Amino acid sequence: MSLSELEGVILGIVSTRQPCTAYAVRSRFEQSPTWGWSSSKGAIYPAISRLIGRAVLESRPAEKGRRKSEMLFLTTKGEGELQVWVSSIREEMGGAPVDPIRTRVNYLAALPIGERQAFLDQCEEAAIAALKRATGTVPDPDAQNRWTLHATALGVQMQIEAKLRWLRIVRELALDQGGLIFPEKMPQEPS
Amino acid sequence: MSLSELEGVILGIVSTRQPCTAYAVRSRFEQSPTWGWSSSKGAIYPAISRLIGRAVLESRPAEKGRRKSEMLFLTTKGEGELQVWVSSIREEMGGAPVDPIRTRVNYLAALPIGERQAFLDQCEEAAIAALKRATGTVPDPDAQNRWTLHATALGVQMQIEAKLRWLRIVRELALDQGGLIFPEKMPQEPS
DNA sequence: GGCTCCATGTAAGGAGTTACATGATTCA
DNA sequence: TGAATCATGTAACTCCTTACATGGAGCC
Numbered sequence: 001m002s003l004s005e006l007e008g009v010i011l012g013i014v015s016t017r018q019p020c021t022a023y024a025v026r027s028r029f030e031q032s033p034t035w036g037w038s039s040s041k042g043a044i045y046p047a048i049s050r051l052i053g054r055a056v057l058e059s060r061p062a063e064k065g066r067r068k069s070e071m072l073f074l075t076t077k078g079e080g081e082l083q084v085w086v087s088s089i090r091e092e093m094g095g096a097p098v099d100p101i102r103t104r105v106n107y108l109a110a111l112p113i114g115e116r117q118a119f120l121d122q123c124e125e126a127a128i129a130a131l132k133r134a135t136g137t138v139p140d141p142d143a144q145n146r147w148t149l150h151a152t153a154l155g156v157q158m159q160i161e162a163k164l165r166w167l168r169i170v171r172e173l174a175l176d177q178g179g180l181i182f183p184e185k186m187p188q189e190p191s
Numbered sequence: 192m193s194l195s196e197l198e199g200v201i202l203g204i205v206s207t208r209q210p211c212t213a214y215a216v217r218s219r220f221e222q223s224p225t226w227g228w229s230s231s232k233g234a235i236y237p238a239i240s241r242l243i244g245r246a247v248l249e250s251r252p253a254e255k256g257r258r259k260s261e262m263l264f265l266t267t268k269g270e271g272e273l274q275v276w277v278s279s280i281r282e283e284m285g286g287a288p289v290d291p292i293r294t295r296v297n298y299l300a301a302l303p304i305g306e307r308q309a310f311l312d313q314c315e316e317a318a319i320a321a322l323k324r325a326t327g328t329v330p331d332p333d334a335q336n337r338w339t340l341h342a343t344a345l346g347v348q349m350q351i352e353a354k355l356r357w358l359r360i361v362r363e364l365a366l367d368q369g370g371l372i373f374p375e376k377m378p379q380e381p382s
Numbered sequence: 383g384g385c386t387c388c389a390t391g392t393a394a395g396g397a398g399t400t401a402c403a404t405g406a407t408t409c410a
Numbered sequence: 411t412g413a414a415t416c417a418t419g420t421a422a423c424t425c426c427t428t429a430c431a432t433g434g435a436g437c438c
Binding site for chain 2: 421
């Protein structure tokens with residue numbers, strides 16, 4: 001069986017930071033600027049156990065004066081499976097991923113007209129805050145191959161910028177529909 | 192308890208298409224141009240049952256000469272909960288959602304240098320195909336409030352275009368790192 | 383001494399995936 | 411008459427969420 005997204009990312013994290021603890025892997029998820037990673041212990045620790053069971057990760061007790069902890073390494077098999085996972089681009093991955101704000105805008109007509117601008121304000125605030133966080137993040141100094149981290153951070157930034165440009169267009173559309181321009185064409189809410 | 196993303200979208204779909212069958216709801220998910228919606232029967236049908244149990248959806252047998260089927264409607268409570276769900280913008284939603292291609296680019300350094308350009312070719316192809324599909328989709332003629340559908344479709348399109356611009360930058364970065372410009376600075380793979 | 387961070391788990395319950403299962407209608 | 415579409419579900423399994431649970435190390 002092939003790796004899930006979560007398992008693939010765990011292998012990726014270990015590959016750029018090994019040797020590292022399960023705790024450190026989880027910290028990476030917690031610090032992710034991206035919407036959609038869970039980072040709950042109940043997901044990460046069992047996933048790592050599965051990967052050890054598949055012999056793609058190996059754990060050895062820490063040597064030096066470190067605290068009681070298990071250090072994780074990729075096995076040779078793990079290096080191979082990581083490469084396979086990274087290469088596994090499927091056609092549908094080219095599309096836009098689910099975005100909770102876009103999803104909600106799809107049903108914006110369900111909101112009373114008077115609340116739509118406030119809703120869009122909130123979306124824009126959230127996006128602006130996220131953009132600030134994204135441009136402010138320093139790449140992990142412990143990681144090797146930092147150019148990929150920079151590439152990814154740039155990707156996050158460009159996606160948020162595109163979202164902001166789009167939100168401003170949506171505002172225009174909502175104003176037109178909100179009756180300010182064509183009051184007689186107000187769409188009836190399903191309610 | 193508040194609605195999950197899946198449950199919220201189901202309410203949204205029913206609100207713009209009611210009365211409609213569970214089958215029709217599921218078809219919407221299947222036709223979604225977006226990466227991340229599952230559309231499996233084992234997810235949708237139980238979710239609709241839950242929503243009926245919560246009295247936000249109501250099902251009535253179809254009247255007219257239609258096939259044996261149950262028509263879904265939003266209850267008054269459902270209309271309220273849909274509005275609450277649409278309005279529920281949280282800070283972290285402003286960020287970029289998880290994108291499987293971006294995720295993989297993060298660990299692109301795990302691939303042998305010779306395979307990286309081919310990988311990026313695949314990503315670009317997938318994105319171009321997705322963009323073609325996204326610009327080609329006709330908005331659902333049965334839906335009310337089609338301006339929101341247009342807004343959402345535009346959002347999908349703009350996100351994919353941003354992804355394409357980004358992929359071209361990543362290609363440049365990968366070339367630099369691939370040794371064509373600074374051969375002596377090739378990063379060592381973790382392998 | 384108490385707070386924060388490092389470090390690792392488990393248990394119950396809920397939700398999703400995959401595969402199995404059924405049957406009517408429409409159209410070529 | 412067969413294929414596609416409409417239509418609805420369930421069962422086993424896996425996985426994730428939330429909450430609980432524990433304990434050492436470093437620091438003020």
